[in-house]
Amino acid sequence: xxxxxxxxxxxxxxxxxxxxxxxxxxxxxxxxxxxxxxxxxxxxxxxxxxxxxxxxxxxxxxxxxxxxxxxxxxxxxxxxxxxxxxxxxxxxxxxxxxxxxxxxxxxxxxxxxxxxxxxxxxxxxxxxxxxxxxxxxxxxxxxxxxxxxxxxxxxxxxxxxxxxxxxxxxxxxxxxxxxxxxxxxxxxxxxxxxxxxxxxxxxxxxxxxxxxxxxxxxxxxxxxxxxxxxxxxxxxxxxxxxxxxxxxxxxxxxxxxxxxxxxxxxxxxxxxxxxxxxxxxxxxxxxxxxxxxxxxxxxxxxxxxxxxxxxxxxxxxxxxxxxxxxxxxxxxxxxxxxxxxxxxxxxxxxxx
Numbered sequence: 001x002x003x004x005x006x007x008x009x010x011x012x013x014x015x016x017x018x019x020x021x022x023x024x025x026x027x028x029x030x031x032x033x034x035x036x037x038x039x040x041x042x043x044x045x046x047x048x049x050x051x052x053x054x055x056x057x058x059x060x061x062x063x064x065x066x067x068x069x070x071x072x073x074x075x076x077x078x079x080x081x082x083x084x085x086x087x088x089x090x091x092x093x094x095x096x097x098x099x100x101x102x103x104x105x106x107x108x109x110x111x112x113x114x115x116x117x118x119x120x121x122x123x124x125x126x127x128x129x130x131x132x133x134x135x136x137x138x139x140x141x142x143x144x145x146x147x148x149x150x151x152x153x154x155x156x157x158x159x160x161x162x163x164x165x166x167x168x169x170x171x172x173x174x175x176x177x178x179x180x181x182x183x184x185x186x187x188x189x190x191x192x193x194x195x196x197x198x199x200x201x202x203x204x205x206x207x208x209x210x211x212x213x214x215x216x217x218x219x220x221x222x223x224x225x226x227x228x229x230x231x232x233x234x235x236x237x238x239x240x241x242x243x244x245x246x247x248x249x250x251x252x253x254x255x256x257x258x259x260x261x262x263x264x265x266x267x268x269x270x271x272x273x274x275x276x277x278x279x280x281x282x283x284x285x286x287x288x289x290x291x292x293x294x295x296x297x298x299x300x301x302x303x304x305x306x307x308x309x310x311x312x313x314x315x316x317x318x319x320x321x322x323x324x325x326x327x328x329x330x331x332x333x334x335x336x337x338x339x340x341x342x343x344x345x346x347x348x349x350x351x352x
Contacts, residue, residue, distance in 0.1 A: 001342055004062075004115065005334045006053060006072040008107040010184065013049050015056050017067075018335040026331065027056045042102040043095065043110075050111045070116045071338035073155055073330060074128020075106025082131045082158060082196075083348040084337035087113045087123040090352045100130065100151070100203075124347060126337035127155040129202070138198040138288070152187035152199045153300070159333035160299045160325045161191050167323070168295065175294045178285045178320070180278060180312075182302035183328070184251070185209050188278065190285040198288045200281050204238075207277030210251050213242030214277065244270055253302050275308060279315030286319045293320035301327060 002024075007014040017025040029052050039045045057064070072087070077094050085091070087109045095106045109125045116123035131154035139147045157179045165172040173194030181187045186209040189199035200206025200214075208214040216238075225234060245251050247270050248259070259267035286293050296316060298309055303326040313322050341347045 001068040001339065002066055003335050003338050004057070004067045004070045004112075005331050005338075006070065006108050006112050007330055007334065008049055008073070008104045008111070010104045013052055014331060015053055016331045016335070017060070017062065018332075018339075020339065021332075021335065023331070023335075025060050025062075027060075029056065042104055042106065045104075046107055046110055049107050050114060053111055053115070064115055064119045067115075067119060067121055069122050069124065069338045069342055070112040070119075071124040071126060071334045072108030072112035073105045073334065074109060074125040074130070076100040076103045076151070077106075077128050077130050078351065079130050079132035079150060080128070080350065081348070082127055082133060082154060084124050084126045084341055084345075085350045086341075086347045087116070087125055088350055088352075091125065091350050103129065105129065122341070122347075124338050124341060126334050127158050129154055131158075131196070133195040133197065134199070135197040148205070149201055149203075150196070150199055151201050151203045152189055152196070153181040153183070153185070153202065153328075154196070155330045155333055156299060156328040157181055157187065157189055157191070157196070159329035160297050163325065163329060164295060164297050164323055170294075176289045176292050177295055177297060178282055178289070178293055179297045179299065180282060181300045182278070182298065182308075183209075183300035185212060186214070186278065186300075188281040188285055190288040192289060198285060200284075206281050208243040208274065210244045210253060211240050211242060213238055213246070216242075244274070253305070253308075257305060257307060271308070272311060275311040276315070278312055282312075282316045282319070286316075291319065296320050296322045297325060298322060299325040299328065303327070 001020055003018040005016040011031055013029045015027050016023055075095055076098055078099055091109050095110055112123040129151050132150040134150050141148045161177050161179055162172045165175055177191040179189050179191055185202045186207055187199060187202040188206055189196045206214050248267055256267050256271055260271045302308055303324050309324060
């Protein structure tokens with residue numbers, strides 16, 4: 001079976017073609033800030049992104065009619081359980097009227113459905129960032145009406161967890177795992193017997209990342225809110241100009257590491273502080289699992305850094321064995337999700 005896989009991100013659009021489980025073609029199209037700066041809303045990028053996907057297929061010699069299904073990463077949809085969903089009209093409505101704000105990944109299902117409808121084939125999405133499997137106690141925040149929510153790198157976390165389970169020779173739903181996704185954003189989650197029962201929300205909790213502040217001092221945030229900054233500018237600063245960028249003026253972790261090795265003391269401090277905060281969050285998730293942890297999994301682009309993983313491991317290696325899966329498993333996870341449906345598993349239905 002031939003599958004078209006689409007995965008839009010903030011700075012790239014990834015495309016892959018799978019022949020059953022084997023990747024036959026892939027392309028990553030990079031987007032510069034200047035290229036995207038003229039679009040007021042992310043959904044306004046749709047003609048650009050879809051045109052690039054179609055052009056990539058044309059260059060590779062593939063006709064739309066050649067595919068059996070299209071599968072995309074989801075976006076900031078309503079909270080749903082993990083799994084593969086058929087892209088229905090309710091998905092598209094929620095993307096145009098997003099319940100939790102905009103993200104580039106939301107473009108994927110719209111592009112997928114457009115191509116699938118033209119070809120007369122099914123379109124699916126798999127494990128969007130809004131997957132929610134939290135246990136009830138994890139939702140309590142400490143302030144009535146401000147319940148904790150689940151937003152994390154569900155697609156890659158689930159894929160890596162299943163890959164680790166296979167290597168450990170046990171079913172995913174028989175293991176307790178802590179998965180640490182370290183990329184442009186950071187999400188650290190407790191996987192208890194196949195369910196993500198607690199997670200540091202990638203949008204506004206946990207350790208800082210390359211551009212997000214994570215859990216910030218509440219009084220300082222309140223003061224910033226009343227400093228004359230508009231709500232829109234405040235959200236931009238917290239979501240895109242926080243974290244490493246706020247300290248060092250870069251969104252590139254490799255640049256941080258290079259500067260540290262060249263003797264830049266501020267860069268070295270932020271490098272170590274990021275590992276320190278990740279370790280604190282791993283410790284918290286170990287407590288959620290009552291310190292019955294089978295493995296700690298490090299994934300995402302930053303997991304390529306031997307120095308960073310060694311710095312982080314020094315804090316948490318006594319909790320459980322540490323396994324590294326640099327990069328991400330998202331494209332293959334999307335392909336496998338679609339294959340399961342095409343081979344007879346029923347897709348989940350996104351709620352109307």
